[in-house]
Amino acid sequence: MKIEAVDFFYLSMPEVTTEGDGSQDALLVRVTAGAHCGWGECEASPLVSIAAFVCPMSHGACRPVSMSVLGQPIDGPEDIQRIAAKIELDSMDLLQAPHTWSGIEIALWDLLGKVRQEPVWKLLGYNQSYPKLPYASQLFGDTPAQTYELASEARAQNFRAVKFGWGPIGRGDLQTDNDHFHAAREGLGKDARLMVDVGQIFAEDVDAAAARLPMLQQVGALWLEEPFPTSALHAYAALAAQSEMKLAGGEGAHNLYMARHLIDYGKVGFVQIDTGRIGGIGPAKLAADYAVSTDVTFVNHTFTSHLALSASLQPYAGLRAYEICEYPFSPKPLARELTLNHLQRDADGYVHLPDSPGLGIEINTEAIRRYLVNLEIKAKDTILFSSDLQTF
């Protein structure tokens, strides 16, 4: 088989706001080869990721992603790896390339799974897929009272783990942060697991982050996530050295190296990988292998649709000890409607990856039509991309 077509569907809510909710738009990717097709999703900024696929070549090491993908043979996982290596070399100077490639790579695994009639986790070498305990991933409220309500609501919905992120934390005084942390714990009750994500708010200020450690330990937080930018490894290491609680990070990793760096140099205890950014399922699986070998816990990162959720769980589906998983708690309608089926929690609150071929997720083409963004890119008098030419 050869890769005959790669189609991008830029979807968006009618209104996009500045809240830190990544489910407000989506870039869906469909790859066609032979009689089969697979679906994937790229994380963030659809227009820019499409541009990285269709842009004119700048030079030999700055080729559009399309040049390394279209027409390539695709008969097994080794072909995915070969194409990935080609992109790493031929699109070396195209910074956005890993985000674009991530969605395509996921779609290729989905496609191969359909061809072989096997779930992706089997193609990855796992004999079994173990249930994961989802944590409800949501933003802090604007006030501690709101945070309390959100925590109570998640608990009422039978979530046994909840992560709060972003919002006001680190933007005001210590007392406000403390109030939010305590409100979260009170809303959850004392048995549920609580994680806190501060969205890189402290830049490189280790002391500012350290000032929150006693509060977080007091409410029994499992981890502190992203106190600093993904690459501020020295800051991660300095904070880890003075924290009994483990640090978490990695969603910004756009290659396997960055995931390794957070483990080797940043000393995180949880490495969080988004298959929609790191280059897809292949490098995410290698990151999971590396986590195993270094006694660090692998966790998926995902905040959008259940297609992205399924993709993000495959790399560590067979790793029983890594039980916890991120689970979008209240995504926008777009992210919810994008798929016909969903990874529902069972009575004990666990999620199970489908045994059906590929990613096991059915796309809702009706939703695509509803949320599709009208986009056209023309350069050098040629239409490089037009949503009008898309079929589904």
Add this chain to the structure above:
Amino acid sequence: MKIEAVDFFYLSMPEVTTEGDGSQDALLVRVTAGAHCGWGECEASPLVSIAAFVCPMSHGACRPVSMSVLGQPIDGPEDIQRIAAKIELDSMDLLQAPHTWSGIEIALWDLLGKVRQEPVWKLLGYNQSYPKLPYASQLFGDTPAQTYELASEARAQNFRAVKFGWGPIGRGDLQTDNDHFHAAREGLGKDARLMVDVGQIFAEDVDAAAARLPMLQQVGALWLEEPFPTSALHAYAALAAQSEMKLAGGEGAHNLYMARHLIDYGKVGFVQIDTGRIGGIGPAKLAADYAVSTDVTFVNHTFTSHLALSASLQPYAGLRAYEICEYPFSPKPLARELTLNHLQRDADGYVHLPDSPGLGIEINTEAIRRYLVNLEIKAKDTILFSSDLQTF
């Protein structure tokens, strides 16, 4: 003053080939504030970098670069730093953002220099700008005989240092590589400095790179550049541990962290920074400061116009000990014609940064007209970018 306009000019040679020559296209940036304007240049993939400026917002941490730039006050270097920090946070999930911002940042320094009637290196805190010894930066020939000719030609043009890169190295057998290295040395004569750049060809294969070390040492190469991808820090460190010759890398650094990592973890002896990628002149200056503090040599990376060349030299203009600099040897006509003046070498073969305000480089608007690429991006029924609307 406020930033009133940021204009992008996508320029391209009529034909772009797969050779590793980065001067085949260019993204020129003009920033206007008050009665002033400044010029900068982004490295690589103009369409994608423009897209990162004009794209619709995905969410609060994935805003287009324009949202952090347009309308911002710009009265001094501290404003540039403030905008950079804003982009790091608000465009965290937009991978291409640092490349887009780099050109804008450079233009802002040029603009501030014009406002204050001072060269950029003075704004950076240097009292003096020291001459740099340029190395002719060019690609290996297809055959050793061609490499010999290219080396002889550079020597005949009075270059006392030459860097050969890319081409056949690492793609064939050891003997071929050896022949090229020897041909380069023979063409140069024994006194000229010789550097070798292999363009990440060895992926993570430390042994393959190590096999070239004795050959390179035999021809007296000053450094081996980019044996591995920028982020393969463990591979750099492993090779550095078995090499007497120093390693060089860093052109792929798209933030200050990555430059530091190559020094701290990769153990390079030369850190090569492209102001058109790392986020502009500010972070490049901090990388130079860090190099000083760690006894590593800072070198500019640049392969395009003399606007980019001037920008790349500013961060270490006042560091006398870091004498060597990259200098495009045979750029495409586009890169040459883009500026009215050039940093010519003096009789001793040195280049001097201009003492005139800003970057000291005059843009050739006639050349812009000649090489301008017709580009239009429309989304959600709105024209986000159109080259037809550009004035100059």
